[in-house]
Every structure is written in structure tokens, then in C-alpha cells.
Amino acid sequence: xxxxxxxxxxxxxxxxxxxxxxxxxxxxxxxxxxxxxxxxxxxxxxxxxxxxxxxxxxxxxxxxxxxxxxxxxxxxxxxxxxxxxxxxxxxxxxxxxxxxxxxxxxxxxxxxxxxxxxxxxxxxxxxxxxxxxxxxxxxxxxxxxxxxxxxxxxxxxxxxxxxxxxxxxxxxxxxxxxxxxxxxxxxxxxxxxxxxxxxxxxxxxxxxxxxxxxxxxxxxxxxxxxxxxxxxxxxxxxxxxxxxxxxxxxxxxxxxxxxxxxxxxxxxxxxxxxxxxxxxxxxxxxxxxxxxxxxxxxxxxxxxxxxxxxxxxxxxxxxxxxxxxxxxxxxxxxxxxxxxxxxxxxxxxxxxxxxxxxxxxxxxxxxxxxxxxxxxxxxxxxxxxxxxxxxxxxxxxxxxxxxxxxxxxxxxxxxxxxxxxxxxxxxxxxxxxxxxxxxxxxxxxxxxxxxxxxxxxxxxxxxxxxxxxxxxxxxxxxxxxxxxxxxxxxxxxxxxxxxxxxxxxxxxxxxxxxxxxxxxxxxxxxxxxxxxxxxxxxxxxxxxxxxxxxxxxxxxxxxxxxxxxxxxxxxxxxxxxxxxxxxxxxxxxxxxxxxxxxxxxxxxxxxxxxxxxxxxxxxxxxxxxxxxxxxxxxxxxxxxxxxxxxxxxxxxxxxxxxxxxxxxxxxxxxxxxxxxxxxxxxxxxxxxxxxxxxxxxxxxxxxxxxxxxxxxxxxxxxxxxxxxxxxxxxxxxxxxxxxxxxxxxxxxxxxxxxxxxxxxxxxxxxxxxxxxxxxxx
Numbered sequence: 001x002x003x004x005x006x007x008x009x010x011x012x013x014x015x016x017x018x019x020x021x022x023x024x025x026x027x028x029x030x031x032x033x034x035x036x037x038x039x040x041x042x043x044x045x046x047x048x049x050x051x052x053x054x055x056x057x058x059x060x061x062x063x064x065x066x067x068x069x070x071x072x073x074x075x076x077x078x079x080x081x082x083x084x085x086x087x088x089x090x091x092x093x094x095x096x097x098x099x100x101x102x103x104x105x106x107x108x109x110x111x112x113x114x115x116x117x118x119x120x121x122x123x124x125x126x127x128x129x130x131x132x133x134x135x136x137x138x139x140x141x142x143x144x145x146x147x148x149x150x151x152x153x154x155x156x157x158x159x160x161x162x163x164x165x166x167x168x169x170x171x172x173x174x175x176x177x178x179x180x181x182x183x184x185x186x187x188x189x190x191x192x193x194x195x196x197x198x199x200x201x202x203x204x205x206x207x208x209x210x211x212x213x214x215x216x217x218x219x220x221x222x223x224x225x226x227x228x229x230x231x232x233x234x235x236x237x238x239x240x241x242x243x244x245x246x247x248x249x250x251x252x253x254x255x256x257x258x259x260x261x262x263x264x265x266x267x268x269x270x271x272x273x274x275x276x277x278x279x280x281x282x283x284x285x286x287x288x289x290x291x292x293x294x295x296x297x298x299x300x301x302x303x304x305x306x307x308x309x310x311x312x313x314x315x316x317x318x319x320x321x322x323x324x325x326x327x328x329x330x331x332x333x334x335x336x337x338x339x340x341x342x343x344x345x346x347x348x349x350x351x352x353x354x355x356x357x358x359x360x361x362x363x364x365x366x367x368x369x370x371x372x373x374x375x376x377x378x379x380x381x382x383x384x385x386x387x388x389x390x391x392x393x394x395x396x397x398x399x400x401x402x403x404x405x406x407x408x409x410x411x412x413x414x415x416x417x418x419x420x421x422x423x424x425x426x427x428x429x430x431x432x433x434x435x436x437x438x439x440x441x442x443x444x445x446x447x448x449x450x451x452x453x454x455x456x457x458x459x460x461x462x463x464x465x466x467x468x469x470x471x472x473x474x475x476x477x478x479x480x481x482x483x484x485x486x487x488x489x490x491x492x493x494x495x496x497x498x499x500x501x502x503x504x505x506x507x508x509x510x511x512x513x514x515x516x517x518x519x520x521x522x523x524x525x526x527x528x529x530x531x532x533x534x535x536x537x538x539x540x541x542x543x544x545x546x547x548x549x550x551x552x553x554x555x556x557x558x559x560x561x562x563x564x565x566x567x568x569x570x571x572x573x574x575x576x577x578x579x580x581x582x583x584x585x586x587x588x589x590x591x592x593x594x595x596x597x598x599x600x601x602x603x604x605x606x607x608x609x610x611x612x613x614x615x616x617x618x619x620x621x622x623x624x625x626x627x628x629x630x631x632x633x634x635x636x637x638x639x640x641x642x643x644x645x646x647x648x649x650x651x652x653x654x655x656x657x658x659x660x661x662x663x664x665x666x667x668x669x670x671x672x673x674x675x676x677x678x679x680x681x682x683x684x685x686x687x688x689x690x691x692x693x694x695x696x697x698x699x700x701x702x703x704x705x706x707x708x709x710x711x712x713x714x715x716x717x718x719x720x721x722x723x724x725x726x727x728x729x730x731x732x733x734x735x736x737x738x739x740x741x742x743x744x745x746x747x748x749x750x751x752x753x754x755x756x757x758x759x760x761x762x763x764x765x766x767x768x769x770x771x772x773x774x775x776x777x
Contacts, residue, residue: 053085056135058135060140062140065144065145074135075087092130093106098124100122125137149171150212150214152219158224158225159225160227161203163228164201167186167199186198186210190208190225207223210222235312238314245320247321248352254307256309256314258309267309274287274303277303282297299352300350302319322347325400326348330345336410339380342380343376354395355374355377357395359395360394361394362379364383364389386409386444389406390405391406410445412439413438414440414483416437419433419436425465427471427492427494433463451477453475454475454477455470468491476488494528499575503579503581513543513557514557514559518555518570520572527553529551531550531551533549533554538569540562542559542566543559563583565580586617589616589617591614591662594610595660595678610675612662614671630663633680645658646680657677690706694776695777698745699745700743703741705720707733707757719732721755724752729743730758746776748777755770755771
């Protein structure tokens with residue numbers, strides 16, 4: 001598409017040609033007279049002369065609106081391509097190739113500065129000459145100008161009411177170049193007309209003016225609208241539609257008929273559809289359409305029942321209300337124990353919301369009744385017991401089978417509790433503790449709690465505590481928010497690995513008891529309980545009392561009658577411990593003194609050792625080494641238990657009597673024992689006897705008996721007696737030391753002779769009875 005341009009002062013067909021804005025005829029002739037050849041020297045852009053231009057180039061031209069003036073500039077370049085001069089005023093020829101043309105328009109000269117008008121709309125190509133220098137062609141765009149005029153494409157001016165017509169137009173710019181008419185706005189002076197884009201649907205009959213506007217260009221014309229011919233259409237209508245509202249799920253028969261005017265017209269059996277007022281179809285699950293127009297709508301709300309028969313349709317509104325309540329809606333599935341508030345509703349069997357009225361009662365299977373405000377559909381109450389509650393709905397006093405379940409959980413905890421906690425744990429052992437919250441209604445439930453121990457040696461991981469090795473009581477503290485709960489846990493010793501039995505003394509008195517303590521430790525040195533421990537004694541007849549061997553320090557005792565060492569052995573399982581103790585005799589019960597071997601006779605001048613024999617009531621011999629002895633004769637001197645008796649002063653009898661006494665203190669009691677009437681005699685030389693070894697039967701023989709003096713030098717007194725068989729011969733002692741005694745004849749055989757010294761007044765024991773054997777033949 002081209003635009004018509006004008007040469008200033010000239011017209012060249014339909015071309016808009018470039019023209020000088022202030023060119024005189026002389027300048028044009030002068031420019032045309034320039035001879036072709038090398039460009040003359042000229043000044044450069046700084047004013048220097050003698051610059052040689054090797055080539056020329058047109059600067060880019062911005063898009064040009066058709067019919068408007070534009071300018072351009074031509075640069076002179078040296079051999080290196082650098083701009084050295086503005087040669088716009090030196091051009092000798094201008095060639096313009098317009099859209100749709102194959103040959104350019106040639107202008108023979110161009111002077112001063114270029115000033116052109118727009119040419120054809122589209123891409124134009126400009127080439128300039130400066131003597132023998134020719135520029136490269138330069139393309140530039142010429143665009144159409146704004147709409148300047150409009151013309152109708154159809155001039156119809158009479159229409160029937162109710163018909164529609166599109167008022168299309170053609171658009172041109174100021175150069176009469178065609179323009180698109182998109183965006184044209186159509187208006188009508190009659191408000192009963194309806195305009196859609198450029199299309200007008202005519203309303204009331206009469207004359208109105210239609211105006212088309214595009215930019216600043218407008219075009220108007222009057223049109224006449226005549227009434228449309230009246231043709232009564234066939235109408236489909238419902239016969240006796242049901243009274244509203246209808247309860248959801250209730251069937252109703254819809255009947256229709258077709259008429260034209262007052263006359264019935266035949267029609268096909270109608271098809272029924274149900275839609276919302278917005279045209280959305282009712283879901284099939286809520287609609288049952290039976291034969292003969294039986295329609296059941298299960299969804300509450302406002303609907304349109306539409307009957308269609310051929311090209312005819314008819315609709316009737318229907319209001320469906322909810323049926324009887326079937327179940328609750330909005331019931332919370334989970335509540336905390338305590339007071340609650342919930343906005344409830346109810347739905348019928350089809351899921352339609354039912355407005356519960358003030359006659360509605362709500363309770364649960366546990367007998368709890370709740371308060372229901374029908375106006376706000378608000379259910380309030382207090383559920384105290386955690387667990388599952390099934391609500392009972394009684395709209396209008398009718399109890400429904402539907403019973404929703406509400407799970408009631410722990411309310412806001414008011415305290416914490418340990419659940420079946422381990423109160424006693426073995427040292428270095430572990431235990432996991434479960435902590436519950438307890439609400440104001442004594443409901444219990446799990447809570448998140450932090451567990452700590454008062455003993456820094458214990459390790460806590462979550463709710464598991466690994467206790468340290470040292471036995472003792474520590475306090476566990478569970479904390480949840482602002483709540484806390486303490487629990488005392490006894491860490492007890494483990495299995496006993498060592499026992500120790502400690503007696504109160506190393507020995508005890510016969511007939512009494514010795515206390516001892518029994519202790520044990522586990523692998524970590526903690527004291528263990530001794531309740532199951534036993535203690536035995538190796539002493540015969542000993543009794544061990546372990547009735548008080550309890551707790552970690554067992555107290556017991558051992559009793560015994562018989563003196564001596566014994567071993568106490570404690571046993572607990574496979575662990576043993578022992579200690580050696582001894583029983584010492586009790587107090588002196590009996591005592592006696594053991595004298596010299598001669599019985600009650602002691603020899604003056606000899607050393608005699610006495611022994612105190614002491615025994616307690618159980619027959620245990622008592623060590624009497626500490627006893628002190630004394631004699632009734634002052635001159636008898638004891639060294640320890642040994643005495644050397646003085647010589648008797650009675651030289652006639654050669655004897656004296658004394659009493660030996662002992663004093664012995666044992667276990668705080670002093671015992672005095674006597675050895676009475678001890679005879680102290682002078683010792684005597686041994687008797688001698690000389691007898692024949694043989695003798696004749698029946699013949700007497702002589703035996704010689706000798707006796708010496710005592711060590712004290714006194715003369716023995718008394719008599720000598722010679723015994724043989726069953727006979728005796730007695731000879732009185734005189735001053736002699738040798739006595740002959742005649743033995744009558746004896747019978748054959750061996751006979752024993754015995755000589756005996758018979759002191760005056762007492763019996764002299766021991767070596768004073770020599771014997772001899774005589775064989776009689």
C-alpha cells in the first residue's frame with residue numbers, strides 16, 4: 001500500500017517525491033552542471049582544507065510518517081573509512097526507489113541540506129551521488145499516518161426491529177493511504193439498541209443515528225427501524241407444578257403441554273433436566289428421573305426443572321428442603337477433657353444440612369447431657385472422662401441410630417505422674433520411665449517431659465536413666481512446661497562378691513555369747529544386704545544367732561560352752577568369709593591342789609611343785625599359772641608353785657604337819673584352795689637285807705637287816721618287820737644299825753622275804769621295804 005506525496009510546487013503522478021525545501025532554479029541548474037569526475041578538495045569537519053573524500057555514506061534514517069517531512073545526512077570518508085567531511089550539500093544526484101517500483105526516481109541535483117516528504121508506505125531505498133562517488137543504498141521505512149477519514153462498506157439504512165447489522169467502514173490517513181479499521185467504535189442514539197463491537201441489534205422502531213469513530217475520524221448516518229411482523233411461537237409450559245418447597249427425596253410428577261396462542265400443538269415426549277440457576281447440572285447421584293415425568297431430587301437448594309420437546313423448552317423453579325436429620329455434622333472427632341464449645345449441624349440421609357431446632361437434645365452413652373443452642377447451632381458441655389464417647393442425637397425427641405464417636409484426650413495437665421516407675425535399680429543399671437500428665441479430672445495421658453537426675457554421675461537419655469556405680473538415693477525430676485514431678489529412686493548394690501565377718505572380740509567367756517557384724521560388697525564396693533547370709537561355727541555345741549543379720553550390716557552372735565579355738569564362717573551364695581575366735585573358761589566352779597607324788601607325805605629338804613586344778617561349770621580347765629601358793633609353816637618358801645620344806649623339829653617322830661593354800665583370782669573372783677594336813681618327814685637311808693639264796697627245807701636260817709640314820713641325824717625308832725609267806729617276825733629297834741633275824745625252817749620251794757621299817761607313830765612309805773628271794777630245797 002502506498003501513500004500519495006506531493007513535490008513542493010509540482011505533481012508527479014501518484015508518487016510523493018523528494019524535493020528541496022528552498023532550492024532556486026539557478027541552484028538546481030548549477031548542481032546539474034557539475035561535471036562527473038574526481039571530487040574536488042574540500043574542508044574537513046574541523047575546517048581544514050584539501051581533504052580528499054574517498055567514499056560517501058548515508059546515515060541511518062528513522063521511520064517516517066507518510067506525508068511528513070524528514071531529513072538525512074551524508075558523510076564523506078577517507079581511504080581508511082574514517083568520517084572526514086559532511087558532503088550533504090555537495091551531492092550531485094539522488095535516487096529514490098519506492099515500494100512497488102522497480103525503477104528509482106532520479107533527482108539530478110541536491111543542494112544545501114536534504115529535506116524530503118514521506119513517500120509510499122513501506123520500505124524505501126535511497127542512493128546518493130557526489131560526483132563519481134556513489135553511496136551504498138540505504139533502506140528506511142515510511143509508515144501510515146493516523147486515520148483522517150472513514151467510508152461505509154454498506155449503505156443500507158432501513159432495518160426491522162430485533163435484527164442485527166454490522167456497520168463496517170474503511171479508514172484512510174491524510175495521504176489517502178488505506179488503514180485497518182480495527183478498533184472502530186459504533187454507537188446508537190437509541191438506548192433500546194444493543195451494540196456488540198460494530199454490530200447493532202435494533203430495539204424499538206424509529207429513527208436513530210449510527211456513528212462510527214476511529215481515532216479522530218468519525219462517520220455517521222441515520223437509519224430507520226420498522227416494527228417486526230408478529231408471529232406467535234409455540235410455547236411449552238408446565239401443568240400444575242408442585243407446591244413449594246419439596247422435601248429432599250420426595251418424588252413429584254411433572255407434566256407439560258405445547259400451545260401456539262390458545263391452540264395446543266402436537267409435541268414429542270419431553271426430556272427433563274435439573275440445573276442450578278447458574279446452569280450447572282445436578283449431579284446424577286442426587287437426581288432420579290423416572291418415566292412419565294416422575295422426578296426425585298435429593299439435593300437441597302433452588303433448582304430449575306427444564307422440559308425439552310423438540311425446539312421447545314420450559315423451566316419451572318423448585319425449592320428442595322432437607323429431609324429429617326440423619327446424622328450430626330461438624331462433630332469434633334477429638335476433644336480435650338474439660339469444657340468445650342462446638343458449632344454443630346445436622347444432615348439428612350442425602351447429606352443436606354438440617355437446621356436443628358430448640359427441641360433437639362444431645363447427650364452421650366455415658367449419660368452426660370449437653371446444652372445445645374439451636375439459634376447458633378452451638379453445643380457446649382464438659383466431658384470429664386478421657387476415652388471414646390458416642391453422642392446421641394434426639395431431634396424433636398426422636399433418637400437417631402447414627403451415633404458419632406468423639407475421642408476425649410487428656411485435658412490441660414495440672415500435674416505430672418510417673419507410671420509404674422522402677423523405684424529400686426541395681427548400681428550401674430538402667431531404667432526407662434514413663435511420664436504422664438494428670439488433668440483436673442484425673443485423666444492420665446502421655447506428655448512430653450524432660451527428665452533429670454540429682455546425681456551428676458547418672459546419665460539421662462530421653463526418659464532412660466543409666467545410674468552411676470555408687471548406691472544411694474537420688475531424685476529424678478520430670479519437667480513439662482511449668483509442671484514438675486519428683487521421684488525418689490534407690491540405687492541398690494548389685495550381687496555380693498565379697499563378705500567380711502568382724503567379731504566384737506577375739507575371744508569370749510564360756511556360757512556367754514560373742515557379737516559379730518557381717519557386711520558384704522558388690523563389684524563397685526557398695527554395701528549389699530545380708531538377709532540371706534548364714535554363719536556357722538566349727539566349735540562343738542556352739543550356737544549361732546543370725547536372726548538380726550538384716551540390711552547391709554548384719555548383727556549376730558555366737559555362743560559356746562567349751563573352751564578352745566573355733567572358726568566362724570559366713571556364707572552368701574558362693575561367697576564365703578571366715579574368722580578365728582576362741583572361747584575362754586568361765587568363772588571357777590571347782591578347784592583342788594595336786595601335791596607331790598608321795599601323796600600326803602613330803603620329805604624335808606626336797607623341792608615339791610604344787611598344781612592348782614581349777615574348772616568352770618562346763619568342765620573347762622582354767623589356766624592357774626597366776627595362782628599364788630603359801631604354807632602354814634612360815635619357814636616353807638614358795639618360788640612360784642614350787643616349795644622346799646623345812647626339816648621337822650620333832651626329832652622323836654621325825655615329822656611335822658602343814659597346810660598348803662592357794663589364792664587365785666579369775667574373771668574378778670578370788671578362789672582360795674587348801675591342801676591340808678600334809679606330813680613333812682625326814683628322809684631315811686634305805687633298808688638293807690642279806691639272805692641266803694638257798695636253804696634246806698625245815699631248817700632255820702638267818703637274815704640280816706640293816707637300817708641307816710636319817711639325813712637329819714636322828715636315830716630311827718620303832719621296829720623292823722620281816723615277812724615271809726603269811727608269817728612275820730618283828731624285832732624292836734635299838735641303837736644298832738644291823739639286826740639278825742632267824743627264819744624258821746621253810747618248806748621246799750621259792751619264798752620271798754620282805755623287810756619293812758615301822759617308824760614310831762606313822763607309816764614310812766616308799767623305799768623302806770627291800771625284798772629277797774630264797775630257794776628252799
